[in-house]
Amino acid sequence: MDTVQSDSTHEKSKFHTFVQLAMYLAIITGLEIVIIFLPFSYSVLFTTLAVLSAVKFLAVIFWFMHLIYDRALCTIIFFIGLALGGGTLAALLALFSTDRSEASEATETALKRIVVESTNRI
Amino acid sequence: MSHAAAGAIDPHHEATTATGIPNKKLLMWLFLASDCMFFGSLIATHLIYRLNPIEGNASPTRIFDIELTSGSTFILLMSSLMMALAVEAIQKGNLKMMRVYLFTTVFFGLLFLGGQVYEFNHFVHEKGLTLSSSLFGSTFFVLTGTHGCHVAIGVLWLLSLTLYSYTGKLTRADAIDVEAAGLYWHFVDIVWIIIFTAVYLIEYI
Numbered sequence: 001m002d003t004v005q006s007d008s009t010h011e012k013s014k015f016h017t018f019v020q021l022a023m024y025l026a027i028i029t030g031l032e033i034v035i036i037f038l039p040f041s042y043s044v045l046f047t048t049l050a051v052l053s054a055v056k057f058l059a060v061i062f063w064f065m066h067l068i069y070d071r072a073l074c075t076i077i078f079f080i081g082l083a084l085g086g087g088t089l090a091a092l093l094a095l096f097s098t099d100r101s102e103a104s105e106a107t108e109t110a111l112k113r114i115v116v117e118s119t120n121r122i
Numbered sequence: 123m124s125h126a127a128a129g130a131i132d133p134h135h136e137a138t139t140a141t142g143i144p145n146k147k148l149l150m151w152l153f154l155a156s157d158c159m160f161f162g163s164l165i166a167t168h169l170i171y172r173l174n175p176i177e178g179n180a181s182p183t184r185i186f187d188i189e190l191t192s193g194s195t196f197i198l199l200m201s202s203l204m205m206a207l208a209v210e211a212i213q214k215g216n217l218k219m220m221r222v223y224l225f226t227t228v229f230f231g232l233l234f235l236g237g238q239v240y241e242f243n244h245f246v247h248e249k250g251l252t253l254s255s256s257l258f259g260s261t262f263f264v265l266t267g268t269h270g271c272h273v274a275i276g277v278l279w280l281l282s283l284t285l286y287s288y289t290g291k292l293t294r295a296d297a298i299d300v301e302a303a304g305l306y307w308h309f310v311d312i313v314w315i316i317i318f319t320a321v322y323l324i325e326y327i
Contacts, residue, residue, distance in 0.1 A: 014210060015207065015210060018203055018206045018207060018210070019203065021203075022199060022200060022202070022203035025199045025202075026196060026199060026200075029192065029195055029196060029199065029318075032318075032319070032323055033188065033192050033323075036188075036323050036326040036327050037326070042327055045327040046324070046327060049319050049323055049324065049327070050319070052319075053315055053316065053318075053319040056312075056315045057312050057315050057316065060202060060308055060311055060312050060315070061308070061312060063206075064202050064203075064205070064206045064304075064308045064311075065304075065305055065308045065309075066209075066301075070143070070147075071141065071142050071143050073141055073142075073143060073148075074143060074147070074148075074151050077148075077151045077152060077155050078151055078154060078155050078158075080155055081154065081155020081156060081157075081158040081159060082155070082158045084155075084158070084159050084162070085158035085159040085160075085161065085162025085163075086158075086162060088159060088162045088163055088166060089162045089163075089165055089166040089169075092163075092166040092167075092170060093166060093169060093170060093173070096170045096173070096174060097173060097174075
């Protein structure tokens with residue numbers, strides 16, 4: 001009987017948790033929209049947006065997707081995929097963010113060295 | 123009184139599988155993990171071309187309608203709440219409320235899709251942004267279009283589940299079917315959370 005009662009209390013609190021969480025997510029979304037119009041530096045705004053986005057992401061996966069109630073294996077599986085996806089994203093961004101002028105300068109220097117070495121040999 | 127004795131079903135533990143996780147749920151998590159890599163690549167492609175723009179590329183802030191996109195984001199978040207409540211309702215054996223929540227989720231999903239159709243139509247006919255007009259157009263439409271396809275599949279899945287429940291074959295014991303659909307729906311929501319920041323908001327700072 002006690003267990004049934006505590007189950008009912010647990011379910012009721014889960015309902016309230018979901019509704020409260022949705023309200024917080026809506027507030028965070030509102031904040032994100034306001035933040036982009038504030039006169040702060042790019043790095044401050046970018047970091048704030050990234051943090052708020054991560055908070056929303058984690059809130060949804062842990063509460064709405066039940067990861068905090070489920071076996072740890074579900075979390076591990078999802079985070080492996082997330083790490084691979086995020087890692088691919090980070091690697092590609094790093095790979096293509098090389099400054100073009102620096103890259104062309106490096107190429108030019110390397111070519112000049114090859115020409116000089118070839119000339120010396122001749 | 124134990125759960126078994128009380129006839130309760132524990133949705134977070136399955137005694138008949140080696141992992142303790144229902145197979146359908148495990149499969150869904152594996153699929154979602156693979157989908158992370160898919161969307162990771164699409165988002166990376168979009169960001170790379172945004173960070174290295176070519177001449178003649180479209181200017182996103184002149185094209186985007188941030189009010190509309192913010193509304194769509196809010197709608198999708200609320201649909202996630204409805205989905206979570208639908209899963210909770212079926213786990214408690216409350217089929218009537220599950221149908222109400224599922225129909226609301228489908229309605230919000232359709233609203234989101236309607237917003238996206240309006241946005242695409244507006245971009246193509248009034249702003250001149252098409253799939254082939256610029257690199258930005260290509261990566262933007264592929265990324266958001268792929269997400270839209272996911273939403274459309276989710277809407278069809280949830281609608282079919284709701285209609286199936288009227289046959290009387292969807293019971294509390296089948297809560298895992300609704301939960302698996304719910305996981306997919308929430309995933310669509312989290313992908314949009316990233317897209318909203320990485321594609322839309324970041325252009326305004």
